Amino acid sequence: MDRIRIRGGNALVGTIPISGAKNAALPLMIAALLTDDTLTLENVPHLADVEQLIRILGNHGVDYTVSGKRLVQNPAQGRTIHFTARTIVDTTAPYELVSKMRASFWVIGPLLARMHKARVSLPGGCAIGTRPVNLFIDGLRALGATIDIDGGYVVAEAKGGLVGGRYSFPKVSVGATHVMLMAASLARGETVIENAACEPEVVDLADCLNAMGARISGAGTPTITIQGVTALSGARHRVLPDRIETGTYAIAAAMAGGDVTIAGTRAGLLPVALDVLRQAGAEVTELEDSIRIRRNGGDILPVDVVTDPFPGFPTDLQAQFMALMTRSSGVSSITETIFENRFMHVQELARLGARISLSGQVAKVEGVKRLAGAPVMATDLRASVSLVIAGLVAEGETTVNRVYHLDRGFERLEEKLVACGAEVERISG
């Protein structure tokens, strides 16, 4: 199993290019199931989750090429992928494939819309909470589907096709909003979704679906209206920049100090997080398609944050921000409101000398003057990268084990950090 070794102490200076967003690419790829035409996605990141979803889509009959060549033969070539689901050969998404990744469950929406039936294993994903699927089930029932759980599978059917309906989410869910957009696009009549997720990835999916001929309005607001159409066509769409990767490198620069330009991204994707970084003492300059982060000396200041759905502080940056706060000049509190078990990084940060106490969903972080390198173990994707960030300032050597979590969501992490002067290397095997 690969490990990442970091020798702390170097400031970060340089430019970090941002990849396409994992959490946008995944639903966009799934949208290819909605049409027998070709959906071309540009800026698709090379990530383990993307490769896994390609396998899952292949099982349903989706063909794919990268810049004209089959992806399997050219895994490192190009980032424009053409997906074609000429026919759906299987409406079952099996446990072996779906249990590895939460987003794979989302195929239930397009399969039900196009084939009027789907049998999808209950999903896996980062172990950060119980992560039920009740909102998907209730939402799809509001579109006329009958749904049972049988042997670990969600078995859904819509005889005669889905029909438009009204569904008000009792709790904001990104994934269930994606699924409702895809399902309602091919339902008969109008669907209104209330308390929808407003995340940029939802807007990206709606833009792509509209380019495919869907009629969606209001994406990015809590109320989304969809006029169903009988068929969708192919389209060409560019995956939006990864805001979590952006925020992660912004936090890394604030932690290590230095001067980093994060390129190919937009400040508007991270409204609250960038403000929080300013409060923590970083100088943040918003440019047209990049963000410059500087911290040259001066304390890291303590800031309290509460995670929230967009535009609030993202839960996917909570672990990284906690790493930053371990070196602040005071005490900060970090409250996690989205997932009930997303503090698995606390005990690993403690190995490096962090002082963190937990009470329910609130972590109190008492900043320390010094972190010291140690072997640590990544427990989920964002937790893993928080350990890398802490390693950037820890004295001596930090080894992050179980790097496969990182490979799910960070493209060329070592390369991007090394280019800015960090001492980071992957140890294979």
Ligand SMILES: CC(=O)N[C@H]1[C@@H](OP(=O)(O)OP(=O)(O)OC[C@H]2O[C@@H](n3ccc(=O)[nH]c3=O)[C@H](O)[C@@H]2O)O[C@H](CO)[C@@H](O)[C@@H]1O
């Ligand atoms: C691949 C992807 O895009 N993953 C992101 C997506 O996950 P994901 O779409 O799984 O997250 P959700 O927005 O659905 O989850 C939000 C909350 O709703 C709960 N819930 C969700 C569905 C449901 O049927 N019932 C229910 O109770 C969840 O347990 C959680 O407490 O949004 C999360 C919140 O921004 C991010 O952390 C993940 O990185």
Ligand SMILES: C=C(OP(=O)(O)O)C(=O)O
């Ligand atoms: C939690 C995440 O991913 P997933 O929803 O796939 O588990 C994440 O991207 O931080």
